[in-house]
Structures are given as C-alpha cells and as structure tokens.
Amino acid sequence: MFRTLTGRAPVSALPPLATDCHIHLFDSSRYSDQPNGPTAPADALISHYEQVQKWLGLERVVIVQGNAYQKDNRCLLEGLDHFGSAARGVVAVSADISDEDLHQMTAKGVRGARIMNILQGAVGLDEMLEVNARVYPFGWSLIVQFDGRDILAQMAKLETIKGDYVIDHTGKFLEPVTTGSAEFAALLRLVDRGNCFVKLAGCYETSKIGHPGFDDLAALSKALIQHAPDRIIWGTNWPHNMSNSRETYPDDVHLLDLAMDWAGSRENIQKIFVDTPAQLYGFS
Numbered sequence: 001m002f003r004t005l006t007g008r009a010p011v012s013a014l015p016p017l018a019t020d021c022h023i024h025l026f027d028s029s030r031y032s033d034q035p036n037g038p039t040a041p042a043d044a045l046i047s048h049y050e051q052v053q054k055w056l057g058l059e060r061v062v063i064v065q066g067n068a069y070q071k072d073n074r075c076l077l078e079g080l081d082h083f084g085s086a087a088r089g090v091v092a093v094s095a096d097i098s099d100e101d102l103h104q105m106t107a108k109g110v111r112g113a114r115i116m117n118i119l120q121g122a123v124g125l126d127e128m129l130e131v132n133a134r135v136y137p138f139g140w141s142l143i144v145q146f147d148g149r150d151i152l153a154q155m156a157k158l159e160t161i162k163g164d165y166v167i168d169h170t171g172k173f174l175e176p177v178t179t180g181s182a183e184f185a186a187l188l189r190l191v192d193r194g195n196c197f198v199k200l201a202g203c204y205e206t207s208k209i210g211h212p213g214f215d216d217l218a219a220l221s222k223a224l225i226q227h228a229p230d231r232i233i234w235g236t237n238w239p240h241n242m243s244n245s246r247e248t249y250p251d252d253v254h255l256l257d258l259a260m261d262w263a264g265s266r267e268n269i270q271k272i273f274v275d276t277p278a279q280l281y282g283f284s
Contacts, residue, residue, distance in 0.1 A: 029043075
C-alpha cells in the first residue's frame, strides 16, 4: 500500500548526499516469508523506492533486513547490488555465521547487524553480544530495537557493546515517555558514552498524539538533537510496514518536513542527513 507520489516537494531541499538510514525491501515474486517471522507487507521493490528517493531528494540509502525474511538476507543483498556505492545494508545474522559469509557481505556493502526484540525480530537481545563479537572485527555496527520502557533493565548489556550501535526509532517507547523521565535520561546517558547513536524514524508507530505534529515524539526528537546533534540519524522507515490502509499511510514528505524542522538549523540538517550517516556507515 503506497501513497501515490504526486504530492508536493519538501518545504526545504535536502543537502547533497542526504541519506535515508532505514528502508526495507520485499519482493514476493522472488523471496518467501520465513518461519517465525511476520507476514511480509505488499511488495516494496527497488523501483518503488527509487521513486521515493527522487521525490524526497535522497541520494544514499541504508537497507535494513525486514522481519518477514528473518535471516534470509538475499532481497537486501540484491538491493545493495543495484544501488552500489550509494547503499549500505544492515542484515540479520546469528553468531554462528562464518567468516567467509561476513567477508562476502562486507564486500557487498553490509555494515551492520539488526537486533530486534519485538515484532517477531529474527535476532533478539539474548543474542546481541554474541553477534556483536562476531561482526565487530568486520567494522559493522548494530541497530537495536526493543520496547524503550525496558531501557533501564537493559543498560548493563547495552553498555557492553563493542563499537558503534544505533538505538532505533527514537527509543521505540511503546508508551511514549517524557523528556523528564528516567528512561529518556538513560537514553541520553548511552549517547554520552560516545558509541551510541539514535535514529529518528517511525514516529507514527508509537505517538499517542499522532498526525500532524506527533508532538510527543517531536519533544523527544528535539531534545535528542539539542543534546547531541552529531549522534542522530534519520530514516523514512519506508514502506511503513505497520500501515495497511490508504487512509493511515504516512505522507513521506510531511514526515521529512517535520524531521528537518526538528533539526533546528541547516548545520544540524547537514549532520543528521549527511555527515553522521557517512561516518557510521562508511560512505565516502
């Protein structure tokens, strides 16, 4: 279910080499849903996403493994082959993956492993440190998603991660917290350790206030940017897997406009959309 790409352009143009740090690809003609995963959404093909890129003014992309395919990363790797040096990948792998497979994925542009502790994720927090130990020597980071309300219980484990990692979806607080909460303070402490980044994406999935401003998530996003603008990245979360009707499907231009407004300055926009993704994912 995709919104027709005939709407307005973003209010402000993105800077050159702007990066979308979170999309998924699905192709039912070539790849099948895997056991233990959710049902894949409607096909989200490379050609579909290229329309989104052009519409929003994006030049680089990070493709993230979708839960429906679990640890079958072939659809993602096909996307990396297509986009070449303008793309990076975040795959789902177990700790028993071979060095040969890690070398091959790295050569294709994979730079991260996905840890997903909700929504039938393929690799959970129980495997996180073992996966981290396997992929760290290859220069990979992690992206980590769990119910952010549990962050206090997970602090010791998160503080043990070697190398860089990203807390996904603005902390993914399934019941939004305030900027004054102990949970949000814990997120800021992780950021201050120097190897934790936060991705702004999917505000519509957890906001209780909702459209148009998603004010509860806006408050968290603005506070994160003010606290550490060089530790924030952004993603469309396309194709918005949790939206299954035309009436509720997010407007990608509106979401981009919000994120650029939250950034507060052109300097921060440059950091969030270009410089920090380049640093984290090795774009040259």
